[in-house]
Amino acid sequence: MTFAERMLRIDRRIIFLLIGLCTLLPLLYPVGLAIKVSPEVRSVYDKIESLPAGSVFLLSMDFDPASKPELYPQAIALLHHAFRKNLRVIAMTLWLPGTGMAAEVISQVADGMGKVSGRDYVFLGWSPGGSSVVINMGQDLYKAFPSEYFRHEPTKDLAVLKGVRNLRDVSYVVSLAAGTTGIETWYVFGKDKYKFELGGGCTGVIAPGLYPLLRSGQINGLIGGLRGAAEYEVLTGLKGQALAGMDAQSATHFAIIVLVILCNTFFLFIQRSRKQADQR
Amino acid sequence: MSGRKFVDWLGLILVVSAVWCPPAYADELSAPREVRVFDTPSDAGGGLSVVWAPAGYDGPTVEYQVLLREKSDPSSAMKVMGAFPSDTHYVRNSRLPWWTRPAPQTFHLYEVKSSKEVEVKNGVMYEVAVAARRTGEHVESGAVEAVPAPNWVNWNQMNNLVLVMLFGSLVFASIRTAKRREIFLRRIPGLDAVDEAIGRATELGKPILYLTGAGDMSEPSTIAAAVILGRVAKRVAAYETDLLVPHRDPIVMAVCQEITKQSYLEAGKPDVFKEDSNFFITTDQFSYTAAVDGIMLRRKPAANFFMGSYFAESLLLTETGASTGAIQIAGTDSDHQLPFFVTTCDYTLIGEELYAASAYLSREPIQVGTLRGQDLGKAFILGVLALGTVLATIGVLFSTDMPAIVLDLFRDLK
């Protein structure tokens, strides 16, 4: 077996180690390179920025703990922005395993900014049904969620929901999704029927699949993965987890590029030596 | 005078007169004309549509107000339901298709809906008026009566219905054709490899792992995966190879159990069928992935089938499968996961190939005919895309609305 062949068959644990180091070292020794904001992230920011104080902003955190590293910073940045703009925030989740995490993020950000549950924001929690929940909310928000999550107070009595009867009364909805049920559900069963503006945030791995929705105007903006979260943090001036993680992401991307170049070099080398052997 | 010079002079005269002469209508603020109010068609109720003719004074300095009150309460003041510059809210801005437009494109259109202050109720008679306002001036049209009501048909979406019916007829016609004569099916290497994979598993005495994806029974990809499972199970039964089908959805599990049982019956091997070959793991994405990865590492299946819809778990599954040396065949309509499947699997059925798989495996005229119908549908869409591009370009180049007559037929309307 030639050197190139041996290199192409190296133990994958060596690659794992390399990726591990590329993630760990930049987190320990950050560089802090500048981040350029993409138009799709700016669209979400601009939309929230354009809303007058008191408008209703709905954030659906449709992800589970597995996607926390990417979507939690997005949720923090969006909530931070919405509270700073004094919007009335409705938070919820369509993913049962994400309920605790969603509750944690909203109460954490709200407490930090002096916002009060029931007056400035409400966390509705989770309700079974996925797309059915969106349809029910479009019909009657109070029937879909009769009580809020923290103190089980009837949603009908909450000051934050005054004048809000269903999804038609919501100015802007953002779904942070790790798959289905998520952005597409909110579009098909929500925006399509009840005519509100919809934005999205998602994990990096499903972001390319959502670009057609963006181009066709089905969603007005898209925050993709950790990079998207970092861009949003840049826009809001928040120094959060996403910005801290960008150096690690830079390093791992470069490691993968180097690995791909190496593998192709070895591959070409093997091809050439095979050709030469055939000619002989 | 040459034609060119004449045009130049004419242009100059028009420009000078436009600049020099103040518009004759500038000070004449008259009441909006031809005001019509009616129940908003194709809606769920609670809406009234108001149309009125454009006026000479339409411009950013003049504002229109749409006013409303209940007819039963004539003493109350009319409430402002909407106020906007008079050069906005035209029928042409409404995105309504030509077959439901209530007035010429140049007319104004405003939809009165419930606001935070006023609720527009179905079955209640309202009086609606349109006012034109400029600093210090206010003129109002006469009040027009209308009753909002919910509608039974959304006429805007009729193009969608016609297209679906057209496509449905195409599918049925193709099925009839396929019953009369044989239709050519191109090779799908991934499906040719199914037999090879089962044969290999039999030779090695190892099981076959079949996943139906993350979707529930309402997703076409899951249904397709279940249908293909039936064909695979039939061959697996014939070879008496072990079949493992871990599930993420209990209903899918129940359906697949029935399908597998029937396949073993049809293969004449009901005694080989194991009730627990289909089993439920969990609905949770990564717990399921961990469990399936564990099965792959412990049982080392010789062939892995990944059919249906997948998310971030796809690479975790297929990379683990590849590390065990199994032959891997994927079929998914989750386009965002295709790069991972293509990289790590031996064969990948892309998008609709997954739906075509049952036709390919069974060669039944109904299935093959459906495929032909899909192809014809695609050819039709390609034709429409080309025609639409040409017509839209013509519309822009010549500033004409004529192409909209065709383009509206293919628009996504609500």
Next chain:
Amino acid sequence: MNFLRRQLPLLITFAMGVVFACQYYVPHPVSELLLTTVTKWLQIIGGFALVLGITSLFHLHAGKIRRKEPGWGYSGVLYASMVGTILVGLGYSFSFQQWILGKETIDGVRTMFGWIYTFMMVPLQGTMFAILAFFIASAAYRSFRARSREAAVLLVAAVIVMLGRVPLGEYLVPISGDATQWIMNVLNASVRRAILIGISLGAIALSIKIIFGIERAYLGGGRE
């Protein structure tokens, strides 16, 4: 028996399929009410289906433990975790003097169930997702080769996107950011749209076949 196993399900499928295809074109509140009611039925059926799934899970692992199959210890761990979490999540807490009923916190204090969620489920799920990065690297090294001209094009596009999605890439190759935007918004979106058109037509055709009872394999068994 055949009526219950075949004709009745096909009849229900046809009726519901036609009704809900029409429902899309009916804006009347009655149509919306119908949809809402049926989605509630789906939620209820989904709840019962979970019982079916859990029964299957218990049955399978009980068999493994009984037969002492290789790896039966894992089945024991599964039983212990599942029963333990159910008890902790739904049971009575003496320290809080009340039933927990799935609450992660009570008056801001974390319950045992909340502890399991925060310190077991969150890191375990995070770990599983994080493995993806390692697997992507290993899969890229093993399989991402310029075997053909098309594969080479894919390779170049992938490298540009990887560069353009991180600050270091944009710093070293400033054009990579814009090039990535173009690739994602133009090439990626248009290709995906083409795939989506094919998928949608396939889905419509399959739906038509199911509604009209042409495709019956999902009921179990072949055609009659």
